[in-house]
Amino acid sequence: MAERWPQRTRVMGVINLTPDSFSDGGRFDRPERALAQAKRLVSQGVEILDLGAQSTRPGAEDVGAELELQRLLPALKLIREAIESGELRCVARGEHQEPESPLISVDTFRAPVAEAALQGGADWINDVSGGRRDPAILPLVAEAGCPYVLMHSRGDSQSMDSLTDYGDAGVVDGVLSELQRASDRAQSAGVRCEQLVWDPGLGFSKTTEQNLELLRGLPRLRAEGIPLLVGPSRKRFIGAVLNEPRAKARLWGTAAVVAQCVSAGVDVVRVHDGGPIVQVARMADALWR
Template structure:
């Protein structure tokens, strides 16, 4: 089992930007845009040049209604790109590399190939064995809140108090991870904007993110081009939701977000730097 050598991030000192690199034909806003490993590498290099601290590689679409592929197909999409990026940024000079998967076999192979983080949209629900892989590697683990899967999550968006319930479910998922051997220092929470949430649920979560950050775990937020932004702005084109994404990103930082997962790295990296200058230069700590 590979052991993660990811450098520790300085939580609370600034906002980190994670660039989305979807290696899928069917993701909601950029599916099929990087059909070869070489095309994906060029996009990775563009995102790093634009200010990405991390890259999140995904081979399985998690949009509503997406069909699931096999673990072997997911690895065939992700591992060649991971290898190219590692080769293009030698000697630890490149971005941290995260792999977006809920499968234990994919996580294990990705870590062995040089990935630093695992980003699990299921929070360990889909394949609990993944938690043991993460525990053995000692790598950072993004534990996201979700319900159901891509085909059922829209029917599960029922809450009485969404922020409190998301926090409770994240805490229970964290307890399961710890029971599997994961150290709490590895865990990063993601409230799962857009996953089993209505537009109003998502807006409430953004407004109340500080309640989740108060639990003490670093917070990753992924608002990029999401459907709830399109609903508010009456904008059906995902790639035209940049300014809505920037607005949500700024609010998320003000509420304690530590990492922003986005497609449009350059504009959001500038947004984050500006909000950090306002929030953090006054000596305000965003630590929970």
């Protein structure tokens, strides 16, 4: 799959449909606001929209499938209708290229939510638990044949911060080993290798230093041949390095991490700030890819 992807970095734009996300909770929790943000991100060059209706930040409350669907489906419907009508089109990357439709990813670890999302027009499933939280998501994704972002994490929002011991092997080997085991489970459930996208899970069950070590070790993960997605946007470890407690003020730290991701061959970066990061990715692509 990695070889068939464009030799450039795609930017995925985050649209949180929750009131309690760590950096923009409540901004897009109405369908019309989510659609406006989708239009804004796509106009800035974002190619993939990632809709999330369950916060996964440390300490977040698990809201259950019913409320997650209540938050997700109206926004998904509006965005899908805008794509089908031609109202939402990606920015053309070349003078003679036709603009393409953006892809819709849904950030969920629940099989019922994933099933409803795919029926409602989602193109990808982005699972922060890599199939751990609800194993029924794996045969569902297998049958759909859609891209499946398999993220590394441990525990849940309540316990992740206490699960940072990777032993003598270190965080890079630990994450690689656990991603491989999760991929084996997914493939045993029928998911094809070509569907998989790995996310090393920055900020999930990792300390600041471990996040930095993992970023330095991205070429090791990329060498496995599975496309990589990395989501550094506004995260705590950037705040710790910069001594910046305000999540929205971490743009330039995020940009530095994105440049590192591009240099390591990462295929997709998941961010909140579409326009600036699209520019960073394009310039970094010109330098390294």
